[in-house]
Every structure is written in structure tokens, then in C-alpha cells.
Amino acid sequence: MxxxxxxxxxxxxxxxxxxxxxxxxxxxxxxxxxxxxxxxxxxxxxxxxxxxxxxxxxxxxxxxxxxxxxxxxxxxxxxxxxxxxxxxxxxxxxxxxxxxxxxxxxxxxxxxxxxxxxxxxxxxxxxxxxxxxxxxxxxxxxxxxxxxxxxxxxxxxxxxxxxxxxxxxxxxxxYSVPPAVTAATGVDAMAHCVEAFTSKRAHSMIDGFARMGFHLVGKYLARAVRDGSDHEAREGLMLASYYGGICLGPVNTAAGHAIAYPLGTLLHLPHGLANAIVFPHVLAFNEPVAQEKTAEVAQALGLGHGLSQANLRAEALGFCADLGIEMSLAKHGATEADLPRFAADAHAIRRLMDNNPADMSVDDVLGIYRASF
Missing domain, CATH: 3.40.50.1970 (Rossmann fold)
Known part of the structure; x- marks a missing residue:
């Protein structure tokens, strides 16, 4: 044991x-x-x-x-x-x-x-x-x-x-946070929970906070995007965000955040948006080594049961796109020539990459940027 x-x-x-x-x-x-x-x-x-x-x-x-x-x-x-x-x-x-x-x-x-x-x-x-x-x-x-x-x-x-x-x-x-920002920051909160939940460093106590967080996002994010003054949805998302913050201390995030960081530092995308763009691809990449927990996440977000890796990616992309998030890096100003630099930088963030349930090579990271392109 x-x-x-x-x-x-x-x-x-x-x-x-x-x-x-x-x-x-x-x-x-x-x-x-x-x-x-x-x-x-x-x-x-x-x-x-x-x-x-x-x-x-x-x-x-x-x-x-x-x-x-x-x-x-x-x-x-x-x-x-x-x-x-x-x-x-x-x-x-x-x-x-x-x-x-x-x-x-x-x-x-x-x-x-x-x-x-x-x-x-x-x-x-x-x-x-x-x-x-x-x-x-x-x-x-x-x-x-x-x-x-x-x-x-x-x-x-x-x-x-x-x-x-x-x-x-x-x-x-x-209440006054615009729908696009509500959507991207909500996916970021969820990513904190999901990455800690599926991490190599996952811990049963933190899993509890993570579960509460991603279930709240599944329940309330679309509602808050539709109606910014929906009090119940707004409070639910604030709790989800807080639970995600608790997950960061003892366990932290993993490859998703590492891959998002160069999009912030080099492409100057807002942090939440960067995380949302890569989230479906990282979730699907990790699925084979974190099947039970990934299935639990998919269910909480309403993505479906018993999904193949390809279907999981497609459903998670749909979840983000339905919130109004533009999921193409090209549409945010990235060029194909940028992607290898992004991949090298992300792969070097070992404090996060080493937490990821599935090991990622530089080529794997580049593949995720290409899939997001």
C-alpha cells in the first residue's frame, strides 16, 4: 500500500x-x-x-x-x-x-x-x-x-x-461581472478542483473540497452566465472558487495550469480564459490514467456517462463553447510558429507538470496546443 x-x-x-x-x-x-x-x-x-x-x-x-x-x-x-x-x-x-x-x-x-x-x-x-x-x-x-x-x-x-x-x-x-468573464473564471475555478482531484498528489480530504467545487460549477455556471444577477448561482460559484483555492494549497494544480501559463505570460490572455481553452484537451489526455475520477467529473458537468476519450474531449469542448468561450487559440492571436515556444515553456514548469496523473512529453504538450489552435 x-x-x-x-x-x-x-x-x-x-x-x-x-x-x-x-x-x-x-x-x-x-x-x-x-x-x-x-x-x-x-x-x-x-x-x-x-x-x-x-x-x-x-x-x-x-x-x-x-x-x-x-x-x-x-x-x-x-x-x-x-x-x-x-x-x-x-x-x-x-x-x-x-x-x-x-x-x-x-x-x-x-x-x-x-x-x-x-x-x-x-x-x-x-x-x-x-x-x-x-x-x-x-x-x-x-x-x-x-x-x-x-x-x-x-x-x-x-x-x-x-x-x-x-x-x-x-x-x-x-453581479456586474460580464458573461464572458463569468464563464472563463468559472472554468478556472473548476480546473483548480479537477486538477487537484486527479493529481498524483491527490488526497482524500482535498478530494472532498474538489468534488464540492466541480459539482457547484456544473450546477450553476451556465445559470450565472445567462443571468448575472441570479443570486443563488453567483453564491454557488463563489463557493466553488473558494473550494478550488483550498485545493491549491496542499495539492495544487497540474498540467492544465502549466499549459495555460505561457498563454498568459506570452500571449497575454486572461488566466481564466487560458485555462478554459486547454481544459477539455487536458481532461481527455489524462482520462486513461484517471478513469474513475474523470468519469465523476464528466457526470458532475453533465457531459455524459461512459464516454470514450474522443467523446469526452468533444463534450468538454461543447460545455465551454456553450458558455460563449472562444476555444480557438488562433482566434486569440496565436500563430502556429508560437506553439513550440509555448510547449517548451509549459513543459519546464515542473512544480505543476510533475503533479499530472499522466506523464507528458514536450510533444504531448505541443499536441494539446495544436488541438487548441
């Missing part, structure tokens, strides 16, 4: 779920003299709902794929604001920057010092994470990703010191 891997589960100290719960942040925060809110120009519109006392500064220059320069600019803003509290108010990119900011603004450590696992020395600033999309689950986790534009790769920082003191899942903040 193989030995069961040891897992360590970190979760936010407090989680508040429900409509209008962004208004609970001020009660939790208490007497705070200076707050720095990390946002985007769109999510900055929710800052007034926080009703925070004291000085409130907003840094909203967060792009879809934050780079080292983004973090440096945010650190400069934090050193000017000297916050007691950092609030991430947005999607995964915003929350990833907020994590590092809370840990590093008053520290001698730099991003280079903390890259990797368990290198953050500590954190003295409180951190609240308020999700405004249902995709990355970053509010649940201990990991932050920042793009190095020179290397065209993501720098991953992982530390218990990056976990939020408070996480808020207020579905009302997601």
Missing part, C-alpha cells in the same frame, strides 16, 4: 459568506487608522461599501497579469500610506498583490528573497481579501503569482504568512 501524503491545510482566520457582507469588514476591522485598498479601476467602485474609518488609500493600477513593476509600484504606495490594514478588493491578480504587499511593505525582504516556499519571514499588517470574481480562489490560499516579463514566466511565492485574516464572499460584488 502506498503511503498517504501528509497535507497541511491553511484557511483564512475568518470567512464571511453572503449578500451584502462587504459591509461587515468595518465591524471586523475595528479602530484602524490607515488602510490601503488594492483594486482595479472597476473594483475601486466598491471601496465606499467598506465604510472603513481612518485614512483610506486606493492603489488600482493592477493589470490582468501583475508584473514585478506592478508590485514595486504598489509597495511604494504602501510605504507612503503606512497601512495597519491591507484590503485586496478584486480577482486573483488583485489578491495576489495584496498578499505580498501586506507581508513586504514594512519588511527588509524583497520579492526575490521570498520566491519559492516558506521564505516569507512574517507579517505584521492585517490582511482582508474580498473576492469580486468567482475564479482563482486566491482569497483562500497561501500562494501569490507575479509575472517576470523578462523571463516570460511566473514567480510563485508560497507561505502561511500570506493567508488572509478575513475573507469575504459577497455574491453581490459579482
Amino acid at each position: 502506498s503511503s498517504v501524503p501528509v497535507i497541511i491545510l491553511h484557511q483564512p482566520k475568518r470567512l464571511i459568506v453572503g449578500a451584502g457582507t462587504i459591509g461587515e469588514v468595518c465591524t471586523w476591522a475595528g479602530e484602524v487608522s490607515s488602510t490601503l485598498v488594492i483594486a482595479t479601476p472597476i473594483t475601486a467602485g466598491f471601496v465606499d461599501r467598506l465604510k472603513l474609518p481612518g485614512k483610506v488609500a486606493v492603489f488600482d493600477a493592477i493589470p490582468g497579469e501583475p508584473e514585478i513593476a506592478t508590485l514595486d509600484a504598489a509597495l511604494a504606495a504602501a510605504r507612503a500610506a503606512k497601512p495597519d490594514l491591507v484590503v485586496g478588493l478584486g480577482g486573483g491578480s488583485v489578491m495576489d498583490v495584496a498578499k505580498l504587499l501586506a507581508a513586504l511593505w514594512d519588511s527588509a525582504q524583497t520579492l526575490a528573497d521570498v520566491a519559492g516556499s516558506n521564505k516569507v519571514a512574517g507579517r505584521s499588517t492585517r490582511l482582508a481579501q474580498i473576492a469580486t470574481t468567482a475564479g482563482t480562489g486566491s482569497e483562500a490560499g497561501i500562494r501569490s503569482l507575479i509575472t517576470d516579463p523578462i523571463k516570460g514566466a511566473k514567480i510563485a511565492v508560497e507561505s502561511p504568512h500570506l493567508i488572509a485574516d478575513l475573507a469575504v464572499l459577497d455574491p453581490e460584488l459579482t
